[in-house]
Structure formats: C-alpha cells, structure tokens
Amino acid sequence: MSNIRAAIIGYGNLGKSVEKVIAAQPDIDLVGVFSRRDKLDTEARVIPVADVEKHVDDIDVLYMCLGSATDIPEQAANLAKLYNTVDTYDNHNEIPRHRAEMDAAAKESGHVAVISTGWDPGMFSLNRTYASAVVPEYEQHTFWGPGLSQGHSDALRRIDGVKKAVQYTIPAEDALDKARRGEGQDITGKNAHLRQCWIVTEEGASQEDIENTIRTMPDYFVGYEVEVHFISEAEFDAEHTGMPHGGHVVTAGKIGETNHLIEYTLKLDRNPDFTAGVMVAYGRAAHRLAQAGETGARTVLEIAPYLIHPLGLDELISRDV
Amino acid sequence: MSNIRAAIIGYGNLGKSVEKVIAAQPDIDLVGVFSRRDKLDTEARVIPVADVEKHVDDIDVLYMCLGSATDIPEQAANLAKLYNTVDTYDNHNEIPRHRAEMDAAAKESGHVAVISTGWDPGMFSLNRTYASAVVPEYEQHTFWGPGLSQGHSDALRRIDGVKKAVQYTIPAEDALDKARRGEGQDITGKNAHLRQCWIVTEEGASQEDIENTIRTMPDYFVGYEVEVHFISEAEFDAEHTGMPHGGHVVTAGKIGETNHLIEYTLKLDRNPDFTAGVMVAYGRAAHRLAQAGETGARTVLEIAPYLIHPLGLDELISRDV
Numbered sequence: 001m002s003n004i005r006a007a008i009i010g011y012g013n014l015g016k017s018v019e020k021v022i023a024a025q026p027d028i029d030l031v032g033v034f035s036r037r038d039k040l041d042t043e044a045r046v047i048p049v050a051d052v053e054k055h056v057d058d059i060d061v062l063y064m065c066l067g068s069a070t071d072i073p074e075q076a077a078n079l080a081k082l083y084n085t086v087d088t089y090d091n092h093n094e095i096p097r098h099r100a101e102m103d104a105a106a107k108e109s110g111h112v113a114v115i116s117t118g119w120d121p122g123m124f125s126l127n128r129t130y131a132s133a134v135v136p137e138y139e140q141h142t143f144w145g146p147g148l149s150q151g152h153s154d155a156l157r158r159i160d161g162v163k164k165a166v167q168y169t170i171p172a173e174d175a176l177d178k179a180r181r182g183e184g185q186d187i188t189g190k191n192a193h194l195r196q197c198w199i200v201t202e203e204g205a206s207q208e209d210i211e212n213t214i215r216t217m218p219d220y221f222v223g224y225e226v227e228v229h230f231i232s233e234a235e236f237d238a239e240h241t242g243m244p245h246g247g248h249v250v251t252a253g254k255i256g257e258t259n260h261l262i263e264y265t266l267k268l269d270r271n272p273d274f275t276a277g278v279m280v281a282y283g284r285a286a287h288r289l290a291q292a293g294e295t296g297a298r299t300v301l302e303i304a305p306y307l308i309h310p311l312g313l314d315e316l317i318s319r320d321v
Numbered sequence: 322m323s324n325i326r327a328a329i330i331g332y333g334n335l336g337k338s339v340e341k342v343i344a345a346q347p348d349i350d351l352v353g354v355f356s357r358r359d360k361l362d363t364e365a366r367v368i369p370v371a372d373v374e375k376h377v378d379d380i381d382v383l384y385m386c387l388g389s390a391t392d393i394p395e396q397a398a399n400l401a402k403l404y405n406t407v408d409t410y411d412n413h414n415e416i417p418r419h420r421a422e423m424d425a426a427a428k429e430s431g432h433v434a435v436i437s438t439g440w441d442p443g444m445f446s447l448n449r450t451y452a453s454a455v456v457p458e459y460e461q462h463t464f465w466g467p468g469l470s471q472g473h474s475d476a477l478r479r480i481d482g483v484k485k486a487v488q489y490t491i492p493a494e495d496a497l498d499k500a501r502r503g504e505g506q507d508i509t510g511k512n513a514h515l516r517q518c519w520i521v522t523e524e525g526a527s528q529e530d531i532e533n534t535i536r537t538m539p540d541y542f543v544g545y546e547v548e549v550h551f552i553s554e555a556e557f558d559a560e561h562t563g564m565p566h567g568g569h570v571v572t573a574g575k576i577g578e579t580n581h582l583i584e585y586t587l588k589l590d591r592n593p594d595f596t597a598g599v600m601v602a603y604g605r606a607a608h609r610l611a612q613a614g615e616t617g618a619r620t621v622l623e624i625a626p627y628l629i630h631p632l633g634l635d636e637l638i639s640r641d642v
Contacts, residue, residue, distance in 0.1 A: 020577045024457035095642050096635065121642045123451065123583075126626055128641040130444065133630040134598040136345035246582075255598055256341045258590035261567075262444075265586070269579035277455040277576055299642050301627040302634070305447055309454040313623070314417065320449040321416050321442045321620050 003027050004287050005060045006280075009034040009049070009079065011042070013243070014088065015065035017276035019044060025280065027310050031059055056082050060290075061283040064088075065276075072098070080105040080113040080297075084286040086279050088118040095121065095299070103297035112290040113297045117282040118275040119266055120144070120247070126300055127249040127264040135253025135260055141179040141187055143171035147245030147271065149195075155220045156197055159213050161205025164233065166240045168196040171248065172225065180261055182252030194225040198240050200233045245271040281308040324348050325608050327601075328380045330355040330370070330400065332363070334564070335409065336386035338597035340365060346601065348631050352380055377403050381611075382604040385409075386597075393419070401426040401434040401618075405607040407600050409439040416442065416620070424618035433611040434618045438603040439596040440587055441465070441568070447621055448570040448585040456574025456581055462500040462508055464492035468566030468592065470516075476541045477518055480534050482526025485554065487561045489517045492569065493546065501582055503573030515546040519561050521554045566592040602629040 006028050008015050015033065019042060022030045032045035032055075040046050047055065062083035066072050068091050079085055080102050089098050095116050102113040116122065124142060132138055149169045156165035175192040178184040197214060201207060211228045214221050231240075246266040253260040268274040282300065285307040289298065306313050327349050329336050336354065340363060343351045353366035353376075361367050368376065383404035387393050389412050400406055401423050410419050416437050423434040437443065445463060453459055470490045477486035496513040499505040518535060522528060532549045535542050552561075567587040574581040589595040603621065606628040610619065627634050 017576070021457060024576070092642070096639055099638065116642055123455070125642040126451065127585075129626050129630055129637055130447070132641070133602045133626075134444070134595070136342060136598070253595075253598070255338070255345070255591075255594040258594045260590060260595045260598070261586070261588040263586040263588075264448075265582070265584040267582040267584075269581060270576075273576040273579045274455070274574075274581045277457070277574070277581070281454045299638055301637055301642060302625050304623050304625050305450050305454075306622040309450055316450055316622055317420065317620055318417055320453070321413070321437055321446040321622060 001027075003029045004284065005029055005031050005058060006063060006283060007031045007034060007047070007055070007059045007061075007083075008044075008063045008065055009052070010065035010071065011035050011037075011040050012065065013272040014276060014279075015063075016042075017270075017272040018063045018065055018280060020273070021276045021280040025310065028280065028283065031055070052079070053082060059083055060287045061086060063279060063283060076113075077101045077105040080111055081109040082111075084112045084290045086114045086117055086283045086286055088122070088275055088279055089116045090118065090121055092121065099297045099299060107296045110290075110295050112286045112294055114282045114286045114300075114303065115297055116299055117279045119268075119278060122275075122278050122300055123266065124247070124249050124264070127262075128251075129301055131249065131251035131253070131262040131264075135251065135255060135262070137254040138251050139179070139182050139184055140249070140251045141175075141184050141192065142247065142249050143176060143179070143192060144247040145169040145171055145193060145245065147247065147268075148243050152195065152220055155217065156199060156214065159210055161202050161210055162199055163202045164200040164236050166198050168198075168244075170194050170196055176248065176250065179250040180252060180263065182254070182259060184252070190223045191225075194227065195221060196227045196229070198229050198231055198236065200236045201230060242269065243271045244269055245274075284308050284310070322348075324350045325605065326350055326352050326379060326381045327384060327604060328352045328355060328368070328376065328382075328404075329365075329384045329386055330373070331386035331388075331392065332356050332358075332361050333386065334593040335597060335600075336384075337363075338591075338593040339384045339386055339601060341594065342597045342601040346631060349601065349604065352376070373400070374403060380404055381608045382407060384600060384604060397434075398422045398426040401432055402430040403432075405433045405611045407435045407438055407604045407607055409443070409596055409600055410437045411439065411442055413442065420618045420620065428617045431611075431616050433607045433615055435603045435607045435621075435624065436618050437620055438600045440589075440599060443596075443599050443621055444587065445568070445570050445585070449572075450622055452570065452572035452574070452583040452585075456572065456576060456583070458575040459572050460500070460503050460505055461570070461572045462496075462505050462513065463568065463570050464497060464500070464513060465568040466490040466492055466514065466566065468568065468589075469564050473516065473541055476538065477520065477535065480531055482523050482531055483520055484523045485521040485557050487519050489519075489565075491515050491517055497569065497571065500571040501573060501584065503575070503580060505573070511544045512546075515548065516542060517548045517550070519550050519552055519557065521557045522551060563590065564592045565590060566595075605629050605631070
C-alpha cells in the first residue's frame, strides 16, 4: 500500500509540529507546505498558496494549521472543496455551525473533512462522550492545566511596566478531589482553577501597581485565586518559555448504589506537538474514509478508533483488545 | 423513536448488573431474561432458554451475560444467528478467533455482534489504541487494580485451614511512577503489581503454615510482592465482600524531544456493574448498526463513539465536542 500524501497549510507553531509528527510516521509522506511566504525555515517543499488548486491530484490529505479566530472561518470550506482536510477548530460554541459548512463543502466535492481534532476539542471530547455513555448517572467536570494560557499571558503583557509574562492555569486540588468524589456540584470555572502569573518588570516599574492591576482585571483575573510572582529575566528565559498544557476529564458515575470513577489525564510538554499528534492521526481517517467512498464532515465522535492508527485492524485487535 | 427492546441471557452477577443498568436507560426496555431455571429473583419476565428461537421478532439486542471459559465458545455463535448480540468475551489471546466465528454467524443471518466489551477488554482497549495512535513513539503499560482477583481468591480458599479469603491485586506505586516517566522498560506483570491477601482461618489452623503455603504457591504468588493479613470473620464480612476493581492505562509518548503523558484511570466500586454499563451502551451500537444495514462482528475499536450514547449526534456535538 502506498503512503498517504499529506500537505500542510499554515506554518506557525502547529504547522511546524505537524511537520515533525509526519516525519515520524511510517505511512504518511509530506508533499509540501502551502505558504504565503517565499521562504520558510523548513527542508520541505514550499508551495505558494496561490497554487493551492493545482495540487489536487498529488495530495491525499491537507492539514489545515490555521487559527480558529479568522483563518478557518474564512478559508476552511474552500479548502474542503479541493482536498480531504483535518482541522483543529476550537471555538466550542461554533463547532455545529463549522461542521455544517464543512459538511456541505466536502459533500459537494466528494471529500472528507475531519473537524475539531486535537485534545480539547478532540481527545477530551471523546472521553466526555465515552464516560457519559457507560454510566447512567454521572457528574462530569473538565479541568485544564497545568498549562500556559495564551490569552491571559497576552493580557499580562499589555500592562504598563511588564516586560515579559506568562500565565499558567492550574486545576485547584480541592475542586479536583470533589469532582472525583462526585461532590462537585458547586464547581465553577472560577473556583476550579487558579491563575499563576510569572512576571519580569521593566526597570523602575512598580510591582505593587502591576499586581493591583492584575488582581482587579475583570473577566481575566477577578474572582479567581491568583498568584503573582516577580522573577528575573534570566529565570524567566530558563524556566518559562515552554508551552506545557494538559488537564483532566473527571466523570464520577453511579450505577444503582455503586460509584465508578473514570478519569482521563493529559500532561503535555508542548501543547502544539500533542495537538499535531492527534491531528496527524485523524488525517489517516480522512483519507481512509474518502477511499471507502464516504464524503462530508466528521467530528472525532463519528470516527471508529482503528481508522486513526498506523497499524492494521487485525494487528490492533490482537494487540490492544 | 421507539425504545430498543433488549433481553438478557445468563443471570449471574453480570446478568443482574445488566438488568440494573437497563432499568436506568431512557431508551432501552428489558423484554425478559432467558434462563434454564424456572424462577429467578427478578421482577423481569423469565423465558425458558429452550424458547430462545421463538422471540426473534420481539428482541432488538441480546446481552450475553455468559462466561468466557465455556459458555461463550459453546453458545455465542448460535445466538448471533438469531439476534444482534453483545458479549464480554475476555480471553484476550482468543479474541481474533472469537471475532471470526461471530462474524461468520452474524453475517450469515444479517445480524451485528459486538464482542469483547466491558473495561478490559473494552474501555482499556480503546485507550490503548487511541493513545498509541497519537504519539509516534511511546511506552505503554496497563495496570490492574486495586481490585479483587477471583482466581487468586479461589486459590487462597483451597488452602487447608482457610475459611474465607480474598486477594486484591494492587499496582506497585514505583512501577506506576516509572511508567508515567517513560522509564518502565523493566516493568513485568510480576513487579508491577502486589498481591494483598485477607484471610479468615478455621479454628486451630496455623497462620504460619497458611502464609508459607501462599508465599510458595507457584504461578499465583511466587515472584510477587505478597502481603498476608489475618483478620476476624466480622471484619472480613464488613470490609471484604465487595467486588472493587479498576486500573490504569499509562502511555508515555514522545514527539521529537517533547514528552506527553496520557493516562486513563478507572476506580470501580463493583466490577460487574461497570462491565454491565459498558456492555449495555454497546447494545445501542449493535442495534443502530443493524438498523443501518450493517452485519457481522465488531470490536469496540470498530465502532464510532457516538453510536453508544443515549443522546443524539447533534446534541453530543454541541455538548461534548
């Protein structure tokens, strides 16, 4: 069987991670990276985005490493008319709308579009569905972190006198314990997570003023347990330039009078790498479903697990079931 | 949409748990329990096993709550010729053979047979496959327990002077930690678990002799870390008559130079209840796949997650993805 021929569009953190993950696959080859730029820091072939329609016969699956804010809403449906696609669209409220648009585009052109892969949405979505299907009564909570929050780090960096800053979101241990015991009725987004800030100040800036600005910032920090740490630039550069993330899906189930805890945990060194790992695996499903004559959009809930694995079904059954 | 009409065959611990789980489902009704006995301790309709061929028009899915040692090998394929079925066949080495037999029987008669559901095989199988699909390099270990081991408890009860006994299998903390760090190359079944025995002796029996017999019992205890606790019958009856179980699937993955831990944990008050929870959910998939015109055997790896959930796909996508 010949390898799956893959391409990437978008070459930020996620695109670079997808390139790295594809390089480690036995059954997927990278044809090239579509980019607006002439030169990218890659050994891969760089193809001008303007030529995106010219490669429909050379590419089995297109990994759309595009942002959810504007790129995917603007470009994804048109790309799904040309290629089988995989995306990581993560605007949870808008996923049904995105699915409908991608479904129409992919069906019209005879392609498969796998949407909203990654880990949340993605692996966490799967675990929410599996866990709630197998226990008739349950309480289910998702916790995020310890992990870097891009939006909150940006908010810190906009404060006067802040030179560098990161914000980690960390699940509150007491909330986690309550969720595991099925006593998490009073858990909210705010009391389930604490917000840890690591800050390097500009020379002469007032740490007191900065801390006060943080603690009184509505939406972002008010109502949360907040930790503020001021550190040296050297410490910051050594310890706080990674992109760790992860979290837990905790389901406390009841069957009659018996209790059953189902917990799925991720601890990720580098968020875009793991997101890319999931995305690349679902590219197999996009290709295989299209090969089998299926068309339209699919979420991870609609795809049989074996379709994402490099091993064949018989080998998987012997090994994993 | 009318409810799924279900029946149970086999009314031991698992059959009773399946009855309890079905009673809590919004979309599944129990038609009856097939049994060799005239009277069962149930409010459900009891149907003689001899009449099993007479109800093919009244039953959408048959939950086969039968043992893997002899009942399933002897009876399952014949039942799959009559009904859509779900089983919990757990003889891992023989699952490919079982799948082939069930596939032939179900295809011949136009039914769907979902095989080897439960949690291992079952939910653990799913997690082994998902986790190993999304990281290109990995080390993966399955730990069982803390949980009651039926076979080991039976072995203890056969020792002279033992009145009552249970054996819990417990994951060794140091092995779990190694697995989480991706340093579990030397983990074996023996050093990954400790065996904890709780024993009530007959009057006049020698605890020393019993403990010695345990510690020198080949296969069952030799080579394991073993704890032996002698307790009163009152304590035994109060603390050790449950059927707790659970475990972990730990996958330490690598993407380039970054590390990614994926861990799935179950803590189950009562093993047959949770097994039944998974089994009942997969009954939905058996019925839905058959309604869609599919036939043959399916493992959990071959079934799209949404097919096992009581909620419809659109609602699941809005809620869980």
